[in-house]
Amino acid sequence: MSGILRIAALLLLGLSAAPLTAQPTVLPLREQAALHDKLLADRLDRVVPALMREQGIDMWVLIAREYVEDPVLATMLDAESFHARRRTILVFVDPGPGKPVERLTVSRYGLGGLFQPAWNPDAEPDQWKALAQLIAARDPKRIAINTSALSQFADGLTLSQYQGLTAALDPTYRSRLVPTDALAVGWLETRTPAEMQVYPQLLQITHAIIAEALSDKVITPGKTTANDVRWWMREKVSSLGLTVWFHPSLSIFRAGQTAALQEDEIIREGDMLWTDFGITYLGLNSDVQQLGYVLKSGETDAPKGLRDGLAAANRVQDTLTSSFKTGLTGNQILAAARAKAIAQGLKPSIYSHPIGFHGHGAGSSIGFWDNQAADPRGEHPLRPNTAWSIELNARAAVPEWNGQEIDFRQEENAFFDGKTVRYLDVRQTRFHLIAPRR
Template sequence: MHKSLILFLILLINPLISVLAQDPSPWPAIRIERIKTLLPAALKTTGVDAWLVICRENNNDPLADHVGCENAGGTASFLFYHDKTGFHSLAFSPSSESTALDELDIHDTVISVDRSKSTMAEAATFIKEKGFKTLAINSSDTNAQADGLSYTQRKTLEGYLGTDFKGRLVSSEQVVYEWLSIKLPAEVEIMRKAAVLTAALQIEAYKHVIPGKTTDADVAAFLKKRMRELGVTDAWAPDQNPNVNSGPDRGHSHSTNKVIMPGDVIQTDFGIRVHDRWVTDIQRFAYVLQPGETKAPNHIQYAWESGRNGGFAAFKAMKPGVKGIEVDAAQSVMMKKAGSGYVPWSTGHPVGYVAHDTGPNLGGSRTKSVRPAAHKKLKVGMVFAFDGFHSWKRKDGTYKTISVEEMVVIKEKGAEYLIPPQQDIILIPSD
């Protein structure tokens, strides 16, 4: 086994201690810091005077636990705003939950509202008194995380605010974008440790492959077992995590019962969730040596190096102020030079609270349809998962794509890998 792979396995224990042993979760303190430091900047950047989040029991807003209303029973109203004295966070909470909420010290002020009264009505009165010119609410047709306000809640709110305020209501999607897309240094460090674990587990799984016997589903089952043992959960849909594929391209999919054979290239797309909050998204590739082989054949090695180099080109392009589509274009140039087949997927995406998080999309240069997020600029504190691509036609006419996936954080001078990138394709012996 390559020395770098052995090093990853040696490093397995320390990340486990760092990621899993911390109790209680760091989220409550991080959430407060995010509200106090990043949210005011998000409001100023978007030019919004105030942001209102309405929470409720059973069918809560997607951002409930980001603003501290995950335990809402009756309807609660959370307001974030700037005035002449600075930034403020104000919660109108049903009396039955207000004491516990106030004890958490998330918000500057918690106003207890008798359960016979409406927190939305109380919030609306305050909003009208302040005379905000713009009020952001969670209604969006582009960002599900900013679309938590139901139709009936909106109609009720509009009734309380009156017709004079109807034209002042704006979507919170830009506020949410600016707020969620940036991660605090403490959050990046948590994801860094989780990324080490994610990659190490994939390498551990490859050690257990027996060509001609082990199936893709067996490798996935091994990783599921290790996740349960270590107390981490899935970064995305459990049925598709991990996606282990030793055959032709399948895109985002589940692992099948295909038997892994000599000559196969194995793709493992895998992510974990730690502290029930932060996620990773990393791919590692392996080649199964055929009898008598000591290294990958030239065409496989070329595909590997081309994909890896495409990823390096994208990495070098990731700097503050660069648009997502420009990162994708940097890799597309390399793919064309290397003779890669067409790859429909974007070079990368934000990652953090979900696998495909809020932020710029690193795509669009190879497609006719370009997502609006591809024209967004990278900023310091954003975290991305991104792929190095090379696609080729197999003998049976199907395609296989190298898409080795790494994670980075954007710093002042450019991107920084969370963990060392995969430099060499992993070799699995068959005899």
């Protein structure tokens, strides 16, 4: 963590700052847990009331069982609760303007003080009856539940739990159940100011691991394989006490080879390397693709054709980020960005997505690698205070490789504040260079 970010994190925790360090570091687990719960409490105070009132929801009921967590409920568990316990029921109640939204748990176990217990099993052993009594006492007009045909993030209520809920409810309240994609997706996609103080740290850690992986500290040309680098990245993340949310990718692009080389292929001088890598920290995710080049004897940089290809990918990034506008759908942003890129003589392919609690996060997709046209998954409108993986490629010919065309793939994470897009850390504009060992 940079000095500034460590201070910000420690201030959120109410701790004093340790001496500054130049390299990204990871907070100890106890500090991570405390920061996680402070970020969560802030989210619950800010995001849920705003979304419920925006969507006209009086009550939001989330139900999950151990190991079958609703995607939304899973992000509302405190740092010491890894899973739902038995059956965990969370209830948000909006009593009206000027009053705070109630946070209740109709569950046998508490949740870190974030939700007020609302069930006494000794007085009412039946959990479903206790929930039905709570609902009747509050008399909500619209009760949101997480069911959705379109979004997996808003479809966390299983059939058995839906049946248990509806069987317990009086028909009057059963008729008031409403599925709402917007509430679940809104919770997951919205980033808070406090989160955005610490999210850049995750990208600094991610970039630092990539920089080391694509260096002569890890790669010996003529000896190291693509798989060696992938597993080094996994081991590096594990040694930091963190996790990856997908297995790292490492591909080799080589002059004269029409397809990318992978697995146990040995890395050679003159190869271009591509990696796709993402980690999880403080409940948030990164997703980054960058490029490296293995220098030949006498070279001090990648060939101009490769550098121009990376620059073309940067230009496609610019066409995309300049097309973000609140209220536009992902499909509209895709069309606008592609039009700008093609007008510049570029060959773009755009497949960007939200990021946050999930690597492929809740919200609107902006293209797919196998579909550059409009898609139903791209119909969600762009909202402010959301984080994005700016994922794409520019296809370009490399003169030094006899005109061979290569997809120059880039992916960097960014934040949209409602007006502009800013990268969470510096984006790649130069190759990582791997020097040959002599």
